[in-house]
Amino acid sequence: DAKTTQPPSMDCAEGRAANLPCNHSTISGNEYVYWYRQIHSQGPQYIIHGLKNNETNEMASLIITEDRKSSTLILPHATLRDTAVYYCIVLPRNTNAGKSTFGDGTTLTVKP
Amino acid sequence: DSGVTQTPKHLITATGQRVTLRCSPRSGDLSVYWYQQSLDQGLQFLIQYYNGEERAKGNILERFSAQQFPDLHSELNLSSLELGDSALYFCASSQTSGYSYNEQFFGPGTRLTVL
Numbered sequence: 001d002a003k004t005t006q007p008p009s010m011d012c013a014e015g016r017a018a019n020l021p022c023n024h025s026t027i028s029g030n031e032y033v034y035w036y037r038q039i040h041s042q043g044p045q046y047i048i049h050g051l052k053n054n055e056t057n058e059m060a061s062l063i064i065t066e067d068r069k070s071s072t073l074i075l076p077h078a079t080l081r082d083t084a085v086y087y088c089i090v091l092p093r094n095t096n097a098g099k100s101t102f103g104d105g106t107t108l109t110v111k112p
Numbered sequence: 113d114s115g116v117t118q119t120p121k122h123l124i125t126a127t128g129q130r131v132t133l134r135c136s137p138r139s140g141d142l143s144v145y146w147y148q149q150s151l152d153q154g155l156q157f158l159i160q161y162y163n164g165e166e167r168a169k170g171n172i173l174e175r176f177s178a179q180q181f182p183d184l185h186s187e188l189n190l191s192s193l194e195l196g197d198s199a200l201y202f203c204a205s206s207q208t209s210g211y212s213y214n215e216q217f218f219g220p221g222t223r224l225t226v227l
Contacts, residue, residue: 034215043114043202043218044155093212102155 004088006106012082014112018075022088025069030092033064035073036102037084044087044102047073078110115139116219118203124225130191133222137184137205143167144186145206145216146178150199161186162210193226200224 005023012018024033034049048055048062050071055062061074075082087105115138125131137144146158148171157170161180172178175193180186190197200223204216 032213036216038155041200041221041223043116043204043221044216045114046215046217049215091213093214095213101157104154 004090004103006086006088006103008104009107009109011109011111012075012078014080014110015077018078018082018108018110020073020075020086020088020106020108021070022073023070024088024090027068027090028092030094031090032093033062033071034089034091035060035062036087036089037082038087038105039081039084047086078108080110080112082108083110084108114217114219116203116205116217118201118219118222120222121220122223122225124227125193126227127193127195129193129226130189131193131224133188133190133201133203133224135186135188135203135205135219137186137203138217141205141207141217142184143206143208143210143214144180144184145204146172146186146188147202147204147218148199149202149221150196153199155202158188162208165210167210190224195226198224198226 035047036044038044050062064071085105087102117136119134142163145160149155158172160168178188200221202221204218206214206216208214
């Protein structure tokens, strides 16, 4: 399964867009990009996932580059409650959860 | 609210003891997963059950065991507890058929403290 690289931390001003990058240069054609976040000591929360097309839901947008080697999670109007650790995971659908390794993620701090 | 419930929220016990953590998945989800999160290890996958059967095993110690019951709730049993077992234990559920990955929905966790 593809390995992902994320910056350890990022800051964002409240009300501005937060753009969280993820590098997955070894991604395979059948692997999806999943994003989760974990607010301090709470259970991780599923945000969004995609294969190759850009995706949007009520929480965020996911932009995947054409070569699929990287992606960006966009929180359009960050609030203080979006302060969390954001995890990018890449794996195929035909696998079990044992492969879903949550790495160190990116700690996003939204500042007033 | 993810729809996944876990009890208890907090558990304090002594070394050598045995505890049981309980999880109820979202309505309709047949797969249940257990994770351990300690300060120095990050989120570690322990085990997955699908419709009562074990589907995948991760870094689960032999002192730990789990099961999923006919009503789909699951229990994680931790025995001969050691100080290093102190951690947050999360349960997650998903609609996966068992051999595939679908987005997971996590419960609020049980914080276990071993003294």
